[in-house]
Amino acid sequence: MLHIAGRPSVNEAGDALVSEPDGALVVDDAGRIAYSGPFSEVPPDLAAATVVDRRGCLLLPGFVDAHIHFPQVYTTDAHGGGTLLSWLDRCVFPAEARFADAGFAREAAREFCAARIAAGTTAAMVFGSAFPVAQDALFEETARTGLRMVSGRGVQTRGPASASPLITSEGDAERSCRAEIARWHCADDPGRPDRAMLQVALVPRFALSVTPETLGWMGELHRQHHASGVYFHTHLSENDAPGVGEIDSVLRDFGTSSYLDTYDGRFGPGGEVAGESLLGRRSILAHAVHCSDSELDRVAAARASIAHCPTSQLFLGSGTMPWKRMAARGITVALGSDVGAGDEWLVSRVANDCFKVHMSASADRVVPLEPAALLFSATLAGARALDMEDAFGNLDAGKDADFLVVDPSAWPPLSRSIDAASGPAALAFAVMMALREPAIAEVFVRGRRVSVS
Ligand code: GUN
Numbered sequence: 001m002l003h004i005a006g007r008p009s010v011n012e013a014g015d016a017l018v019s020e021p022d023g024a025l026v027v028d029d030a031g032r033i034a035y036s037g038p039f040s041e042v043p044p045d046l047a048a049a050t051v052v053d054r055r056g057c058l059l060l061p062g063f064v065d066a067h068i069h070f071p072q073v074y075t076t077d078a079h080g081g082g083t084l085l086s087w088l089d090r091c092v093f094p095a096e097a098r099f100a101d102a103g104f105a106r107e108a109a110r111e112f113c114a115a116r117i118a119a120g121t122t123a124a125m126v127f128g129s130a131f132p133v134a135q136d137a138l139f140e141e142t143a144r145t146g147l148r149m150v151s152g153r154g155v156q157t158r159g160p161a162s163a164s165p166l167i168t169s170e171g172d173a174e175r176s177c178r179a180e181i182a183r184w185h186c187a188d189d190p191g192r193p194d195r196a197m198l199q200v201a202l203v204p205r206f207a208l209s210v211t212p213e214t215l216g217w218m219g220e221l222h223r224q225h226h227a228s229g230v231y232f233h234t235h236l237s238e239n240d241a242p243g244v245g246e247i248d249s250v251l252r253d254f255g256t257s258s259y260l261d262t263y264d265g266r267f268g269p270g271g272e273v274a275g276e277s278l279l280g281r282r283s284i285l286a287h288a289v290h291c292s293d294s295e296l297d298r299v300a301a302a303r304a305s306i307a308h309c310p311t312s313q314l315f316l317g318s319g320t321m322p323w324k325r326m327a328a329r330g331i332t333v334a335l336g337s338d339v340g341a342g343d344e345w346l347v348s349r350v351a352n353d354c355f356k357v358h359m360s361a362s363a364d365r366v367v368p369l370e371p372a373a374l375l376f377s378a379t380l381a382g383a384r385a386l387d388m389e390d391a392f393g394n395l396d397a398g399k400d401a402d403f404l405v406v407d408p409s410a411w412p413p414l415s416r417s418i419d420a421a422s423g424p425a426a427l428a429f430a431v432m433m434a435l436r437e438p439a440i441a442e443v444f445v446r447g448r449r450v451s452v453s
């Protein structure tokens with residue numbers, strides 16, 4: 001067994017790293033972890049449990065993907081001819097338009113969930129399709145397979161011609177957000193946002209896809225649903241190409257001096273307060289590569305989280321997220337695959353890129369991330385970002401049994417790396433760097449094996 005126990009900060013993850021060479025996980029009938037520790041110390045009252053012997057394998061917590069796009073399931077490795085905005089225009093908007101077709105969306109939902117299971121991603125913040133019919137297919141398939149998910153339809157009320165199939169009127173956008181919340185938020189466990197497997201987020205694609213009016217009604221909707229735990233999810237400060245890039249375009253269009261203002265109720269002219277803030281502890285902002293110190297201070301004060309997507313940032317040339325500045329403020333940074341700008345579904349593979357990009361940063365920004373910090377970012381940090389740390393994220397007794405059975409013999413490079421590792425930190429590093437999908441033998445959520453069939 002290998003996991004980050006307790007509730008550490010990222011800088012405390014090393015001390016919280018637990019490696020139990022002959023471990024046992026006892027799962028009760030409700031799918032909760034009744035015991036987690038050495039096999040030899042299973043309490044007598046639990047000793048009658050059926051033993052499933054997985055010696056030779058590793059038990060890890062399920063991975064949490066804090067940012068992944070459902071309607072980009074077929075859009076990894078698309079050559080966009082440039083950075084973010086041209087990639088969206090040439091590749092992504094046309095690809096996402098295909099999700100208007102219910103049959104196509106159902107098949108895509110099947111492949112999306114199958115890819116998540118293969119990668120051991122037991123929980124995810126899923127950036128949704130513009131089309132309610134596709135979102136229904138996604139929620140239905142997620143419920144059928146037994147995965148956890150927070151998702152919301154990607155709202156677009158303005159954009160270039162290529163995005164026109166994805167754009168709706170303000171009225172239709174608001175109605176469909178309300179309908180999605182009514183149908184799917186805590187659908188499996190009404191009134192229990194602390195534990196429900198299916199939950200809903202409000203998801204404006206990014207500031208360039210919405211109007212001040214959209215941000216106005218969305219802030220109001222968010223306020224109305226605050227107590228019921230509806231999330232907020234979007235992109236922030238990803239591309240800083242001068243003049244024509246994402247950030248300059250946002251500042252120009254909104255007349256504000258800060259990108260974050262648009263999500264923080266300050267979307268009036270010159271950054272005036274014009275509505276409710278969308279920031280809170282159930283807000284996850286993807287990327288945040290180019291934020292100012294004062295923007296990061298506001299993210300920290302709101303207790304919002306960052307989905308760090310290094311694989312995607314390499315692909316789109318977006319730059320390197322400022323790890324030290326995030327950690328100094330205690331901001332929760334979880335990993336996101338950002339499929340399809342990211343072409344890796346496996347969150348540990350994203351952690352592998354995370355290690356490399358921060359090693360390769362300019363001299364004053366280099367961070368040799370500890371192995372435990374990588375495991376933390378791929379698991380417990382994601383549960384914290386989803387505000388569900390009490391329910392899952394590690395193998396502590398009392399949590400839901402969301403775990404992976406990893407069989408190193410199915411992937412010889414992993415097996416070799418593990419054999420060469422001495423000590424818990426080296427083992428964690430071997431797993432985070434060398435794990436690949438073939439070694440993920442079984443995936444459990446709340447004690448139940450998830451599968452596509
Ligand atoms: N910004 C707005 N839309 C997108 C998207 O689909 N992917 C990424 N990486 N950034 C975005």
Ligand code: ZN
Nearest residue numbers: 069235286338
């Ligand atoms: Zn994204």
